[in-house]
Amino acid sequence: MIKTFFTAKGGNGRKVKKKVSGDVMNYLDVLKLTVLAGEIMIKSGAEIYRTEDVMDRIAKNYGARQVESFVTPTGIFCAIESIDGQVFTTVRRIESRGFNLTKIDKVNAFSRRLSKRHIPVEEGIRELTEIAQEKSEYPWWLKIFAAGTGALFSTGLIGGKGAEMAVSFLIAILVRAFIMAVPDFGLFPFFFDLAGGFISTLLVVAIAKIYPLMLGVTVVGSIMPFIPGMSITNSIRDAIAGDFLASQARGLEAFLRVLALAVSAAVVLALVV
Structure with missing residues (x-):
């Protein structure tokens, strides 16, 4: 209004x-x-x-x-x-x-x-x-596939082999589909990042129990699609432009979302591994 x-x-x-x-x-x-x-x-x-x-x-x-x-x-x-x-x-x-x-x-x-x-x-x-x-011009399946592709190549960039890349691709697709299917109920993105990091890490650990994987590389690759890259980039660009209030707000938002991913992954690794 x-x-x-x-x-x-x-x-x-x-x-x-x-x-x-x-x-x-x-x-x-x-x-x-x-x-x-x-x-x-x-x-x-x-x-x-x-x-x-x-x-x-x-x-x-x-x-x-x-x-x-x-x-x-x-x-x-x-x-x-x-x-x-x-x-x-x-x-x-x-x-x-x-x-x-x-x-x-x-x-x-x-x-x-x-x-x-x-x-x-x-x-x-x-x-x-x-x-x-206007609604998003990209269909839901393309968003899910893009998340999997991002996880696949991110895993490869940090040293993952074929098995780690395939597992990261599969988990990113499953978790992204789950997050998109769940109603938001007015929740902040922080909680979805927390859930996404928790589920992704739990699935990686479960698969690693069956098939040997580089655990750390696969976990990082699978949660990479949840990293708020745009928020981090805009925070830096706003700071360069002199908009320090907006830069701090966006930077804090990005930090909290990354913290949610790190905490959720750490909790699973500490309890299961």
Whole structure:
């Protein structure tokens, strides 16, 4: 839900409420469109500096004289100033985040098209709403296969042989399918990483009891698809761009998820091996 506040200074310098006119409503739509673009990018895993840049360009292309956007991984604060000095402010809470580079590319493409030709605000809102509502363009079986492939080659890179690579591939497929099939119940990714690391390590140990494997290499390879590589990368890029608050937040999130994998694997190895 967007909360919008519009105030202006009266003749005596006091802040007074002004009646919303057609022009004002247009700026409210511009603000809605700007924040919608930022929300899509943050939820899709975009960097903070990229999100703020896209929001600034969109608002200015629609005639905003000044744009002030402050974006964090959990919220967006945006204010735009119209040509006649009226200021409109909005706050949006970001409750869920993931990674979808296709959506980021589409919002970027929209902002680039907007700089070349005028797009009516209503049409822009409709286009971005459709982007926000899009489901993943990749089928479930391809995601599962990609997890297995990542585990297979990761195991090979750290010294695993054919048997270790095959076992990592199989376990990654099974665990990823299980995680995707289980409803999230509003749980944080931390708990799914904890479960994924626990199940993967337990399966590796069980197979190692039957067939000799390099245990450590196979365990690391099988849990590699759960490593939050994008969060780590974005944390570093935000730090380089000077967005230290977002960098620390994303870095802490990545650290906790890696810690969940390490703890779950360590518990299984300590109890079973």
